[in-house]
Amino acid sequence: MTKKYRIARRDHLRRRVRLTTAGVVGVAGAASVALTVAIAGAAHAQNDATETSSTSSDGSTNSAGTSAAAPTTAAAASRAAAAPAPQVLATPAQTPKATISARAQAKSGGS
Amino acid sequence: MNATVLWYSSRAVGVVSLVLFTAVVVLGIATAGRASSTAFPRAAVLRLHRALSIAATAFIAVHIATAILDSYVNISYWDIVVPFGSSFDPFWIGLGAVAIDLLIAIGITSAFRRRLSLRAWRAVHLSAYAMWPIALIHGFGVSGGDGQQRWMIALDIVCIAAVLGALAFRLRPDRHPDTIARRWDDATDRPRVSVGASS
Numbered sequence: 001m002t003k004k005y006r007i008a009r010r011d012h013l014r015r016r017v018r019l020t021t022a023g024v025v026g027v028a029g030a031a032s033v034a035l036t037v038a039i040a041g042a043a044h045a046q047n048d049a050t051e052t053s054s055t056s057s058d059g060s061t062n063s064a065g066t067s068a069a070a071p072t073t074a075a076a077a078s079r080a081a082a083a084p085a086p087q088v089l090a091t092p093a094q095t096p097k098a099t100i101s102a103r104a105q106a107k108s109g110g111s
Numbered sequence: 112m113n114a115t116v117l118w119y120s121s122r123a124v125g126v127v128s129l130v131l132f133t134a135v136v137v138l139g140i141a142t143a144g145r146a147s148s149t150a151f152p153r154a155a156v157l158r159l160h161r162a163l164s165i166a167a168t169a170f171i172a173v174h175i176a177t178a179i180l181d182s183y184v185n186i187s188y189w190d191i192v193v194p195f196g197s198s199f200d201p202f203w204i205g206l207g208a209v210a211i212d213l214l215i216a217i218g219i220t221s222a223f224r225r226r227l228s229l230r231a232w233r234a235v236h237l238s239a240y241a242m243w244p245i246a247l248i249h250g251f252g253v254s255g256g257d258g259q260q261r262w263m264i265a266l267d268i269v270c271i272a273a274v275l276g277a278l279a280f281r282l283r284p285d286r287h288p289d290t291i292a293r294r295w296d297d298a299t300d301r302p303r304v305s306v307g308a309s310s
Contacts, residue, residue, distance in 0.1 A: 016155075020150070
């Protein structure tokens with residue numbers, strides 16, 4: 001093996017290693033960026049679907065995908081606005097009055 | 112920029128970083144095990160390990176930046192390096208901070224590899240075996256992320272299988288190059304010569 005041949009072979013191997021590495025890293029980088037965009041897009045689409053189904057219903061939160069969905073303030077505010085107002089329960093002071101008036105009505109109707 | 116975009120970007124980049132770091136760990140194990148083929152000589156494996164580790168670190172930097180800039184989760188700059196001090200999900204974010212600290216140590220010692228002793232560099236570099244599972248657990252447990260999704264669990268399993276497979280290949284006693292060389296020397300009854308010594 002002559003010195004010239006050894007140098008040429010070494011240079012060839014170095015070039016091959018450099019090209020192989022650059023190719024694999026390029027492909028891996030492009031795939032990584034594509035995967036990032038795909039995951040972010042899929043999560044965004046899933047969240048949109050969740051938000052749509054939530055707001056179209058009675059205001060309750062859809063259980064599907066809530067753990068992975070982005071908690072947007074605007075969406076939460078719109079859900080809160082769309083939700084029906086909570087029913088006010090009768091206070092203890094009102095109950096006897098209502099009971100008394102109902103009894104009185106029943107008594108007058110009955111007589 | 113829309114906070115939702117940052118939130119989704121942070122999550123997606125975190126997932127891709129896990130995949131990249133899995134590849135880096137597998138290639139690191141392959142480098143330590145002196146794995147090579149015709150298409151991928153040992154120098155190519157080592158180069159690929161270095162290049163992919165730089166790419167993975169860049170992705171982690173984006174993951175951190177988007178997590179800080181995102182307005183929903185309250186993560187400060189200190190929470191990135193100081194573990195378990197975050198107001199949002201302190202344990203799981205803290206695990207990420209531990210992984211980042213180890214990554215910084217590995218990166219700095221690798222950058223100044225020639226100024227360090229081999230023993231010191233290797234001691235710090237071995238902490239990658241701790242960093243990788245900590246990062247994986249961080250991704251699994253952090254709330255609001257994709258860790259509990261079915262596809263993410265499948266991806267975690269694939270990553271774990273890849274690293275365990277590489278470790279199994281590396282730790283097989285009959286595959287260790289030193290063992291092979293020793294057997295060859297014993298079989299041929301030749302005196303041992305150091306690698307790279309010219310005759």
